[in-house]
Amino acid sequence: MKNTIRTVFTRQKWLPIAIANVAFATLLALVSPAFLSLSNFQSMLVQSGVTAIMAVGMTFIIITAGIDISMGAILFFTSALFAQLMLDTQSYLLAFTAAMCCATLLGAINGLLVIRFRMSPLITTLATYSIYRGMAIHMTGAQNIPVPREMGFLGNGRVMGLPVPIILLFVIVVLGVYVLNHTRLGVYARAMGSSARSARESNLPSNSVTVLVYGMGGFVTGVAALILLARVGGLQSGIGIGIEFTVIAAVILGGTKLTGGSGTVIGSVFGAFFLVLIDNGLNLLNASPYIYDIVRGVVLLAAVVVDRVSARRQEQVLSALRASRLDEASSSRCTRGRDGEQALLGQR
């Protein structure tokens, strides 16, 4: 029984964060009855939507042992491009297509730089972060640009009673789960993060996978950008600053390892929701807004510490196994042929 529970936990890496969500939500419900209302939940889901959508893309990138610091800049660039094109041409079709293509392209460029120059993804995307944001400011002349009123549909509209951002999040999550678990791309991504050396030796298309996951990261960031733009009502210079860290925090809280190899899309979404839950809780407590960042940081730190401790415990188990094997190796002698088979049958 205990073993089964452990197996479920090691297989379903999103479970701990899901449980944390439920526990924390229960706590908040006990403190404040207002918390439990449907409208509060819907507004929290919408709040977490932008982060969660981006976290789906970031999960893939981190699973390949990469990272994309420039996501916030891609978000800003896409918003700026869309707002500027709408202002200049009034064409939704053109603005949408250009914004989505551009977002995907900027992500893919990160991937290309990483594979072409074998640079650390951290440094590469730190550089592109600065470049993309700079380009956007240059393009708009650092002006605030309002978007047409009907854009609000993307951020606050409803289809069949459901908020549009939540529908978009749902679609992206389903696609993300499918790609990660049922396509070669997903398996290759996990394989690359697990061992780059083995991936090379097994002739996996590591380069294409890298470009694809960064491109996908760019694409979902594009979707997030349009939702955010619609919710805010226009381009503002502060859009997307620091959002990549919230996204990375959500992914790490969701149980994805920064060293790559394993992680789940669902976990990252729960991670994003947990961060909003914390904000909500602080709000209920009437905490000073300056405290929010501190609490978020502490929670992330705690998640990483827990992750490290469990990894170290796993290592200790492995080391004990090695030691016991050493004893066994020196005490048992090499048995041969038929006798060996007998001995094995006895052991099993």
Added chain:
Amino acid sequence: MNGNTTTPLLSFRGLKKSFSGKTVVDGISFDLYPGQVVGLVGENGAGKSTTKNMLCGLLEPTGGQILVDGHVVERNEGHAHGISAVHQELSLFGSLTVAENMCIGSMPGSRLRIDWREMERIVREQLDFLGMDIDPHATVNSLGAGMQQIVEIGKALLHADKVLILDEPTTSLTAVEREKLFLILDKLRDRGIAIVFISHFLEEIYRVCDSYIVLRDGQQVASGQLADVTQRQLEALMVGRSFENSPDTIRPVTGSCEALRVENLGSADFRDISFAVQRGEIVGIAGLMGAGRTEVAEAIFGLRPATGDVHVHGKVVPERSVAGMKRLGVCYLPEDRRVNGLFLNRAVRENLSVAAISRFIRRGLFKLGFSGERQATQAVVDSAGIAIPHINVRVDALSGGNQQKVLLSRWMATEPEVLVLDEPTKGVDIGAKFDIHTRIRELAEHGAAVVVVSSDLPELLQLSHRILVMRKGRLVGEFSREEFDSVRIISLAASVDDKVA
């Protein structure tokens, strides 16, 4: 074994490989028939790895012919020719499942969807074929080393199923796991797969193989049926006659002042290691790769956690660390000097003086920097015979031998009382090797206690007063200079049982 009437699956004729003019392997010729198991044996550095890489198509030979199914081929295509290899370091993905690992090279299903059912069917079939009961859904890092090895073999055979090359497959396995592997190899042989088995352990060769090839110094010195040769003869073939020559005389140890004592050192990789070294004595530690020699050396310097005590000059060292040991005059030269010992992108001068830099520091209000460093290092370079244009050359521009001399000179400049050297002449040419040996001897004559860990047995026979033999994490033998016998030492290091062959 039985296939002398059929065409060989794979034949090599006079295969040769040189790296930048230096011939590493020369004149390998053999035929591989279906159902044949060939043992490829030789000492460390005999050319087994190079031969293996040419066999599986990773390296292109610089001479000779390769025949596949009786036809000469331009290039060894490896997989395309049905040849697969399991290397010492497995190419598995720890966080993926067994099924994903085995099928990763050719996943069933379309671009948009993996056919998990088909994958499971393939994997179950393959595991049944191997006679293994492994859950295809288990992640690989939840399996023991033996199971991982078998998953790797299953993966290899999915891609190519005519010739299987196994490189030291048993080093990380327990006795039980090993026997299981051998049963699987027997089964594969019965199904007509040709196997090339590379191992240090001659008992294993006799257990699984029917024929053998002995490599020595890159030459194929013998081959034939195992039934025609005794283990002792095989050992003699591996070691070669030249090593039986009586080594140079060395000055015996004078006085009996104990400099280093190791008591009951133990960790995950070794057990119950106890030995002592006198001043002026050179003690060699022999053993195969993976016997735990380097780990012991690292444990003495606190580089890996271990239980037990280390005494220096009769006093227990409370907390072992490289810096602490250095203060006691105990120095360590690690095996991989490029990674662990040298500052590759810095000048020879800095590399030489760094361990003793405190001596050169000038103190004073208007005095900064190091005085006398230049002269002192120049003197060292001259006396050690390091061949460099000037002392500000970057170390990574130097040859392996010269790099090793720099490292050795650095520590000698601190006038160590105990020196532990791990593979001091690995990858070094003969001349430099001679110089390094001379320096080690000089040190000992000046009263230093020296421990040399080396896979090069002739080197230990020549250099040491005493040789300790390690096998699988334990000290299994000790030989004083009068008792030196290379064949006995090798068979002790490589035997599976505790009794000496």
